[in-house]
Amino acid sequence: VPHRVIVALDSLEGGLHAASRITDELCDHVAGFKVGLxxxxxxxxxxxxxxxxxxxxxxxxxxxxxxxxxxxxKSVVEPVAGSIDAVIAHSFVGxxxxxxxxxxxxxxxxxxxxxxxxxxxxxxxxxxDHVLDLVDGVIEQVRPWGLVAxxxxxxxxxxxxxxxxxxxxxxxxxxxxxxxxxxxxxxGADYEIAGRMVTLSHSPLEALKRIGxxxxxxxxxxxxxxxx
Amino acid sequence: VPHRVIVALDSLEGGLHAASRITDELCDHVAGFKVGLxxxxxxxxxxxxxxxxxxxxxxxxxxxxxxxxxxxxKSVVEPVAGSIDAVIAHSFVGxxxxxxxxxxxxxxxxxxxxxxxxxxxxxxxxxxDHVLDLVDGVIEQVRPWGLVAxxxxxxxxxxxxxxxxxxxxxxxxxxxxxxxxxxxxxxGADYEIAGRMVTLSHSPLEALKRIGxxxxxxxxxxxxxxxx
Numbered sequence: 001v002p003h004r005v006i007v008a009l010d011s012l013e014g015g016l017h018a019a020s021r022i023t024d025e026l027c028d029h030v031a032g033f034k035v036g037l038x039x040x041x042x043x044x045x046x047x048x049x050x051x052x053x054x055x056x057x058x059x060x061x062x063x064x065x066x067x068x069x070x071x072x073x074k075s076v077v078e079p080v081a082g083s084i085d086a087v088i089a090h091s092f093v094g095x096x097x098x099x100x101x102x103x104x105x106x107x108x109x110x111x112x113x114x115x116x117x118x119x120x121x122x123x124x125x126x127x128x129d130h131v132l133d134l135v136d137g138v139i140e141q142v143r144p145w146g147l148v149a150x151x152x153x154x155x156x157x158x159x160x161x162x163x164x165x166x167x168x169x170x171x172x173x174x175x176x177x178x179x180x181x182x183x184x185x186x187x188g189a190d191y192e193i194a195g196r197m198v199t200l201s202h203s204p205l206e207a208l209k210r211i212g213x214x215x216x217x218x219x220x221x222x223x224x225x226x227x228x
Numbered sequence: 229v230p231h232r233v234i235v236a237l238d239s240l241e242g243g244l245h246a247a248s249r250i251t252d253e254l255c256d257h258v259a260g261f262k263v264g265l266x267x268x269x270x271x272x273x274x275x276x277x278x279x280x281x282x283x284x285x286x287x288x289x290x291x292x293x294x295x296x297x298x299x300x301x302k303s304v305v306e307p308v309a310g311s312i313d314a315v316i317a318h319s320f321v322g323x324x325x326x327x328x329x330x331x332x333x334x335x336x337x338x339x340x341x342x343x344x345x346x347x348x349x350x351x352x353x354x355x356x357d358h359v360l361d362l363v364d365g366v367i368e369q370v371r372p373w374g375l376v377a378x379x380x381x382x383x384x385x386x387x388x389x390x391x392x393x394x395x396x397x398x399x400x401x402x403x404x405x406x407x408x409x410x411x412x413x414x415x416g417a418d419y420e421i422a423g424r425m426v427t428l429s430h431s432p433l434e435a436l437k438r439i440g441x442x443x444x445x446x447x448x449x450x451x452x453x454x455x456x
Contacts, residue, residue, distance in 0.1 A: 010300065037265075037292070038303035041273055064265070067295040067318055069349045072238065075266035090295055092320050094351025121297045123322025127362045134355045 004185060004215055005208060006061065006170060008034040008195035009051070016043050016050075022204050023054045029208055031191050032059030032085075040064075040080070048083040061086045061114065067093050070101025077105070086112035088148060091135045092128070099142045112145035117160055120150030120173035132156075136163055146170055151179035154187040161188025174211065181211040182218020232413060232443055233436060234289065234398060236262040236423035237279070244271050244278075250432050251282045257436055259419050260287030260313075268292075268308070276311040289342065291316045298329025305333070314340035316376060319363045320356065327370045340373035345388055348378035348401035360384075364391055374398055374418075379407035382415040389416025402439065409439040410446020 007030050009019050016039075023033060033055070035048055040062075052060050062080050066073045066089035077087050089102060099115070106113050117135055118128040128135075139147065147164060149157045151171035160169055168191070171184035175197025184192050194211055201207035235258050237247050244267075251261060261283070263276055268290075280288050290308050294301045294317035305315050317330060327343070334341050345363055346356040356363075367375065375392060377385045379399035388397055396419070399412035403425025412420050422439055429435035 010303075036300060036303075038300060038306075041268065041304060041307045044272055045269055065296045065300075066293075068293045069347070072264060072266060072293075075238070075264075076269060078266075079269045090318075090320075092295075092318070092355050093347065094349075094354035094356065096351040096354070097349030098347075098351040100351070119297070119321065119326075121322070121325030123324040123326040123328070126322035126324070126366060127320045127359050128322070130362060131355050131359055134358060138354060 003029060003031040003212070004191055005030050005198075005211055006032045006034055006059070006191050006193045007198050007208070008036065008063070008172065008193050009199065010034070010036045010038055010063075010195050013200060016047060018199075019047075019051060020054060022199055023051050025205050026198070026208055027055035027058060029205065029212070030058060032061060034061045034063045034193060035084070036063045037065075045079045048080045052083045059086065060084045061088060063088045065090060065116065066102070068098070069093075070098050070105075073098070073102045074105045077102075077111075081109055081111060084111065086114050086145065088114045088116060091115045091117055091138045091142075092131075095138055095141045099138065103142050103144065113142070114146035114148060114170065115139060115142065115144045116148040118150065118156060120152045120177055120179075124150070132159070139164055139167070148172065149184075149189065151184035151189065151192055152177055154179075154183050157184050157187040157189050180218065181214035182216070182222075185215055186218055186222035231257060231259040231440070232419055233258050233426075233439055234260045234262055234287070234419050234421045235426050235436070236264070236291070236400065236421050237427065238262070238264045238266055238291075238423050241428060244275060246427075247275075247279060248282060250427055251279050253433050254426070254436055255283035255286060257433065257440070258286060260289060262289045262291045262421060263312070264291045265293075273307045276308045280311045287314065288312045289314045289316060293318060293344065294330070295321050296326070297321075298326050298333075301326070301330045302333045305330075305339075309337055309339060312339070314342050314373065316342045316344060319343045319345055319366045319370075320359065323366055323369045327366065331370050331372065341370070342374035342376060342398065343367060343370065343372045344376045346378065346384060348380045348405055348407075352378070360387070367392055367395070376400060377412075377417065379412035379417065379420055380405055382407075382411050385412050385415040385417050408446065409442035410444070410450075413443055413447055414450035
């Protein structure tokens with residue numbers, strides 16, 4: 001069974017020491033890790049290098065939610081580029097002078113681009129969800145490696161899977177934010193992103209294994225439904 | 229004449245030393261400074277404290293273009309909160325679970341929120357410009373201290389001035405990005421943000437003074453037109 005969980009190392013409780021310990025403990029059981037601005041601003045960009053050195057054969061994603069002009073996004077990525085495999089940016093900023101430039105830059109250094117299609121919190125329905133068709137257009141033009149879509153709203157995951165069959169879909173929102181493990185996978189996601197549910201558990205590895213089992217169970221059930 | 233220029237310390241040429249020197253040289257002649265992620269990621273969050281100590285009686289803005297859920301945006305602001313006066317976030321992430329939480333947090337520590345209404349690059353027309361009405365709604369709900377609107381597109385500045393008369397409008401895009409100094413002020417902006425035109429000049433102070441004169445001239449001409 002391939003690992004289908006990416007662990008978000010966003011929570012700061014326990015600091016860098018806890019992040020290192022969790023990375024080591026989970027390394028053999030995850031598809032990858034996601035590192036956000038809270039961690040990097042607090043401990044410096046070297047934190048990415050340090051964590052990666054603990055578990056180098058997994059996918060490392062810089063989740064800075066980039067949303068600026070191309071030149072600035074490139075300057076933000078450059079200091080961490082050596083220690084990550086992929087970068088998350090917002091589709092909202094458009095192609096010309098923004099994501100087009102970022103994609104060309106990331107291609108040139110052999111790194112992956114992941115675009116947020118919409119988000120998992122209630123506020124995403126106020127603006128983001130109104131422009132899903134325009135976002136689809138941006139996605140088709142930019143052709144990023146991956147997409148971020150909310151596990152909390154599986155209909156959106158299914159929609160993106162239909163429209164962008166070539167894309168790798170990552171679904172955050174599993175656990176504390178409310179999505180059940182496996183639901184987004186059933187709707188076409190490739191990976192589910194879990195954060196606090198794992199990192200704040202007294203046993204992160206047990207929490208992760210439980211998610212893996214729930215994912216398998218959910219996938220089994222939705223395959224059965226499809227065949228019925 | 230009040231200073232109407234905010235200088236963006238985004239360009240990295242010359243590094244921290246150049247940024248310190250420019251801050252010192254321009255301190256008495258600007259309304260404030262804007263510090264972005266490129267600088268902070270490269271030199272650490274202490275860079276904000278250090279630059280501010282050189283010129284503490286001006287407005288210091290953290291331009292991280294925040295675009296995440298409320299909890300993450302708060303975690304990103306916390307490490308720099310002590311050395312800045314205001315924070316820039318994107319309106320498109322919506323109020324619930326995002327900007328509402330950020331605004332409450334910033335209010336509690338007596339810091340200002342500035343929301344991007346739309347951007348200055350061509351890609352802004354692909355998605356952002358399509359939801360200006362929804363963005364207006366977010367702005368009215370959140371009631372941030374300030375708004376960011378492109379100096380390169382004065383009609384949008386004028387529209388925001390009409391709809392949100394209470395807001396402080398900051399207009400980036402002056403200089404290298406193509407907007408003439410003073411145009412955004414004529415259309416209702418309170419401040420114009422200049423970056424490379426000043427920071428990459430062989431004499432930043434001269435470049436700044438030239439912008440100030442152009443602003444005065446532009447304001448005089450548009451007052452005349454209005455009275456004619």
